[in-house]
Amino acid sequence: MAETANGVVTVFPTILYDDAKSAIRTLTEAFGFVAEAVYEGDDGSVLHAELSCGNGRVMLGSKGRGGVFAKAMEGAGPAGVYVVVSAVDAHHARAVEHGVEILMPPTDQDHGSRDYMARDAEGNVWSFGTYTPGVTA
Template sequence: MSNSLIIPCLRYRDAAAAIDWLCSAFGFEKQVAYPNPDGTIAHAQLTLDGGMVMLGSVGKVPTEWGKLIRQPDELGGVETQSAYVCVHNADTVYLRARAAGAAIVIDIKDEDYGGRGFSCRDPEGHLWSIGTYNPW
């Protein structure tokens, strides 16, 4: 591969519901979802305008990687990182996210560094920042 890619990876207790919510709230499209035998999600890929996030279910028996990850509610509702989703129209996504029940934690505004955006939490408490600022 000649180009490097950075793809955020998230875990959800109800990954199937998270996939539906992320598609509804932010406009992601489900590229693929591989189920575990128990019906949870082993691995899923969601795309948006050439970007991607990968996600899967929190397992009853933690994987080697899963042992290194905690959910926001296990950390008092804080995150140690978050995804920034670059969009063409932050106001449109803001309205979709609010309609889908996103907890807006930083209201939509024009940023000093350029662009317009907001931050919100999804139903499981993961922090997402959405905006029009594109550093490329």
């Protein structure tokens, strides 16, 4: 995640899901995110949710609620999100335990990172690894 000089995170991936409640369960139970805020509409749809991991956050909500962002996202493809984690193998094991589709098992990369890649139930690709963009070794 990009940070300003004072450490404030300035980039927040935002994803709309057909079943946002299921996505929140996967992100929290399988990937270890923490649900910081979840706002639901009268119909039970997720109007807005914020889930944290380390010092980063992802925002998500239910598709089909209308509004400018929902309109802009119509027909958008799946998203890809990269998350820095220190214990890649343990993180991967947790995801496997929760039945997440693994696209690439933990793998040592040429640039020194150890990563794995998974796909959530709605096709978004989540990569978890030790590489921290913007930080030199």
